[in-house]
Amino acid sequence: MAVSLLDIPGVGAVRQRLRAELFARVAGPRGPENRARIHETAGPRWFGPDRPIRTVHGDASMFIGGLRALLLQSLHPLAMAAVAAHSGYRGDPWGRLQRTSTFLAVTTFGTAQDARAAVGQVRAVHGRVAGTTAAGEPYRASDPHLLGWVHAAEVDSFLRAHQRYGARPLDPAGCDAYLADTARVAEALGVVDPPRDQAALAERLAAxxxxxxxxxxxxxxxxxxxxxxxxxxAARGPYAVLAANAVALLPSWARSPLRLPYLPVLEATGVRLAGHGLTRTIRWAMDPRAAGEPARTPPGGAAAKAGRTR
Structure with missing residues (x-):
């Protein structure tokens, strides 16, 4: 007779505890309320259940992709100046993660009405963020060119992480369809002509x-x-694995300015194996079916680990 892993004494309790801790970290105190609103409110969505954006944003690989996105985005001095001066990422890093988590979940899985409202809120925040860098360069968070960089760095990171660590990597047509999906959200936020396929994304990053x-x-x-x-x-060991894999996904031209190491043999073996193990563990812990819930991706599940600068 086949025995489920959850039948082993203590395993189910460990899974429930890990799931609760992960959800609380990335979804915040309003996580259950937001999850119900996003998934149980009737109405049309921007993206149907078969769209690649749901596959990518609903996977545990977003933990790695989100951190990679933050590192890559920081290389634009105007974007980094805005984050350093206005985001409060040091004083309230979990609050920032939770706000980003909810935005991604709403725009990916929520109703079209809620998605438009979430975009409107972000645009209002962007409209109030402006300043000058230490070098005297002015910046505006609502600048379409700056928003374009944030978007390109973000979707490149999410997609690369998913293709390496996702449960169901996309084929080339699926990768292009993912970028076309994300372009809809980017345009709503104010990005002009966001890339809609891999070739356009590569050109945009190079530009x-x-x-x-x-x-x-x-x-x-x-x-x-x-x-x-x-x-x-207790959480620093798993986080170190996440961080090592986020760095390993960065191109060499991004690592050197940030003074990040390049260890190709270790990255191709131990780091990558540990990354697969970590994402599988998160996926196992966050599977809603294990808690007797409908199969859905809550805000603060894998969809929430994003790095959009907001």
Whole structure:
């Protein structure tokens, strides 16, 4: 007779505890309320259940992709200046993650009405964010060109993480369809002509390269994210695996300015194997069917680990 892993004494309790802790971290105190609203409210959605954006944003690989996105986005000095001055990522990193988590979940899985409202809220916040970098360069969070960089770095990170660590990697047509899906959200946020396929994304990232550099704020953010996260000691081991895999997914041209290591043999073996093990564990813990819930992706499930600068 086949025996489920959950039939082993204590395993089910461990799974429930891990699931609850993950959900609380990334969804926040309003997580259950938001989850019910997103998944149980009737009405048309921007994306149907078979769309690639749901596959990517609903997978545990987003934990790695989100951190990679934050590191890559920091290389634009205007984007990093806005984050350092206005986001409060050091003082309230979990609150920022939870807001981003909810935005991604609403726009990916929620009703079209709620998605439009979420976009409107973000655009209102962007409209209030402006300033000057330490070098005297003015920035506006609502600048379409700056929003374009944030979007390109984000979707490149999400897609690369999913293709390496996702449960169901996409074929080339699926990758293009994912970018077409995300372009809808990007346009609503104010991005002009966001890339809709892999070729356009590669061209867009290359076009931004001359503007990128690692400022002091970017290197400080990388140290905070990779070496000094606000986590209990028990969680630092798994987080170190997440961080190592996020770094391993960065191109060499992004690592060098941030003073991040390049260890190709270790990354191709131990780091990658550990990354697969971590994402499988998160996926196992977050599976709603194990808790007797409908199969759905809650805000703060895998869809929530994003790095959009907001």
């Amino acid at each position: 931004y390269r001359p503007e990128l550099r690692a400022t002091r704020e970017a290197r400080d953010a990388a140290r905070f994210l990779l070496l000094d996260p606000p986590l209990p000691w």
